Amino acid sequence: MNNQHDIIIVGAGPVGIYFGMLLAKKNHSVLIVERESKKNLGSKMDQFHLESMVFDKYRIPPPVEGTDEFITNFEWTSYYGPYGKHQQLMNYPVTAMRFQFFIQRLAKLAEAEGVEFQFSSSFSEVIIKDSMLTGVRVQNNGEIKEFYGKLIVDSTGTSAIVRHSLPDEIGVEKFKIEDDEKMYVIQRVIQWNNPEEPHPGTDKYEESISWLYYKTWVAPHFAPNANIFGGGQPGGYENAEKAVEIFLKDVPFPPYTILEEHRATTAYRRSPFSLVGNGFLCIGDSACMSKSFSGEAIESSWSASLIAVDVIQRLLKENLPITMKNMWDVNVIYFRDQGAKLAALLAQIPGAANTTKKDVTYLFKKNFIFSGRDFTSMWQNLEMDMSFGRMIKIVGLFLWGIISRQFSRKALSTMLKYMKISGAIRKHYENFPENIDEFNEWVIKAEELWNHVEKMKYTLEK
Numbered sequence: 347m348n349n350q351h352d353i354i355i356v357g358a359g360p361v362g363i364y365f366g367m368l369l370a371k372k373n374h375s376v377l378i379v380e381r382e383s384k385k386n387l388g389s390k391m392d393q394f395h396l397e398s399m400v401f402d403k404y405r406i407p408p409p410v411e412g413t414d415e416f417i418t419n420f421e422w423t424s425y426y427g428p429y430g431k432h433q434q435l436m437n438y439p440v441t442a443m444r445f446q447f448f449i450q451r452l453a454k455l456a457e458a459e460g461v462e463f464q465f466s467s468s469f470s471e472v473i474i475k476d477s478m479l480t481g482v483r484v485q486n487n488g489e490i491k492e493f494y495g496k497l498i499v500d501s502t503g504t505s506a507i508v509r510h511s512l513p514d515e516i517g518v519e520k521f522k523i524e525d526d527e528k529m530y531v532i533q534r535v536i537q538w539n540n541p542e543e544p545h546p547g548t549d550k551y552e553e554s555i556s557w558l559y560y561k562t563w564v565a566p567h568f569a570p571n572a573n574i575f576g577g578g579q580p581g582g583y584e585n586a587e588k589a590v591e592i593f594l595k596d597v598p599f600p601p602y603t604i605l606e607e608h609r610a611t612t613a614y615r616r617s618p619f620s621l622v623g624n625g626f627l628c629i630g631d632s633a634c635m636s637k638s639f640s641g642e643a644i645e646s647s648w649s650a651s652l653i654a655v656d657v658i659q660r661l662l663k664e665n666l667p668i669t670m671k672n673m674w675d676v677n678v679i680y681f682r683d684q685g686a687k688l689a690a691l692l693a694q695i696p697g698a699a700n701t702t703k704k705d706v707t708y709l710f711k712k713n714f715i716f717s718g719r720d721f722t723s724m725w726q727n728l729e730m731d732m733s734f735g736r737m738i739k740i741v742g743l744f745l746w747g748i749i750s751r752q753f754s755r756k757a758l759s760t761m762l763k764y765m766k767i768s769g770a771i772r773k774h775y776e777n778f779p780e781n782i783d784e785f786n787e788w789v790i791k792a793e794e795l796w797n798h799v800e801k802m803k804y805t806l807e808k
């Protein structure tokens with residue numbers, strides 16, 4: 347195999363493969379280095395879902411019904427308040443699939459565009475020349491191999507192994523995702539003991555259900571009469587276990603049998619302030635691009651890939667070096683729009699810290715903040731619909747909640763505090779400097795703003 351390519355991508359997850367495919371389509375030579383064997387590619391999780399619009403938007407053929415990859419399409423998601431009350435409906439089509447089949451198909455599509463893969467090859471170290479990242483060393487069957495490219499991309503997921511290994515001169519933060527910056531998710535595959543009796547996961551509006559207060563959900567599964575029963579909490583798997591217990595006391599399920607249990611974490615952390623360095627780009631989970639309302643990063647990272655590919659394609663065409671400065675537009679375009687929205691959403695999470703079951707019930711009951719309209723807007727636009735008229739209505743509902751003792755002052759003051767911080771963070775990201783020389787000053791202010799955002803906490807009431 348040739349060891350010189352235009353682009354070397356480390357990590358053949360949904361993001362690395364898609365990114366490579368885009369560049370190969372533009373006739374650049376792309377090599378993706380992947381730790382797993384070809385056969386095991388995509389084995390990290392069983393099933394997942396994507397907004398159905400992604401197939402058109404990112405020009406990926408949708409899964410074919412009747413294949414092993416396809417599970418179901420559903421249009422509605424139900425959201426419930428505490429004790430399973432006050433249903434809110436989100437109308438947003440979603441496709442449920444089996445991850446490994448999807449990834450293997452995506453890899454074939456990429457190969458058809460000319461992407462080369464080097465499987466069973468674990469990243470070992472970076473190769474630097476004149477302050478530029480120029481290649482990677484990988485371990486393949488006990489042998490060290492070197493691959494060189496004009497750009498090295500880290501798409502190794504939350505391990506972000508290439509980013510962590512960078513020397514300072516490359517210009518990208520090396521932080522690791524700490525334990526208290528993760529959501530600990532337990533997904534159980536459950537089979538209903540009496541499937542003919544009513545149970546979650548069946549009705550047209552209830553194929554996918556989220557009990558937001560408990561961070562618990564039910565989603566479709568491919569096995570007969572089975573569903574995914576998931577729950578995530580900050581602070582460790584023991585909190586996720588505790589939350590499920592509390593949930594089942596408040597919202598009892600008909601009898602079921604647990605067929606399988608999977609444990610995994612998702613990152614709840616801000617992105618590095620720069621996605622690009624000298625000869626380097628990080629994208630996907632390695633760059634913390636997940637949507638904090640769902641913990642998902644595939645769609646948002648594909649969207650970031652389109653931005654990055656445009657800039658890189660231009661540089662390659664003009665034969666310009668892929669330096670941090672030359673790639674700066676990736677940061678400007680990403681952080682001024684999607685990056686600003688994701689940062690603002692993430693900064694809002696601690697705002698829920700002081701909300702009790704009673705507070706959350708009020709929000710669900712009165713259709714605001716936790717309403718079908720807000721959920722749809724968040725999924726569609728990564729922000730809530732906060733027109734002036736709606737803001738006035740929301741203020742009125744908060745006041746009424748406090749006067750009628752249905753909503754606590756403590757919850758309101760925490761929510762307002764975080765709305766303010768989140769608004770300031772968004773504004774700051776929307777002003778991401780076009781001029782790289784103003785970056786250090788921008789970072790100082792950004793760090794100051796993030797210092798006001800507390801870490802996620804386990805806050806579930808019994």
Ligand SMILES: Cc1cc2nc3c(=O)[nH]c(=O)nc-3n(C[C@H](O)[C@H](O)[C@H](O)COP(=O)(O)OP(=O)(O)OC[C@H]3O[C@@H](n4cnc5c(N)ncnc54)[C@H](O)[C@@H]3O)c2cc1C
Nearest residue numbers: 357359360361381394395469502503610630631642643644
């Ligand atoms: C329980 C759970 C459920 C989820 N459900 C959904 C969902 O329904 N929809 C959704 O959009 N998202 C979902 N997510 C999030 C989603 O899995 C991630 O956002 C997404 O996989 C990120 O893609 P990625 O390509 O950046 O990283 P990954 O998918 O993590 O891929 C990284 C790749 O890099 C490889 N790699 C790692 N280290 C090395 C190394 N040293 N050398 C070489 N290769 C390496 C890995 O083997 C892997 O193939 C879920 C996450 C969890 C934990």
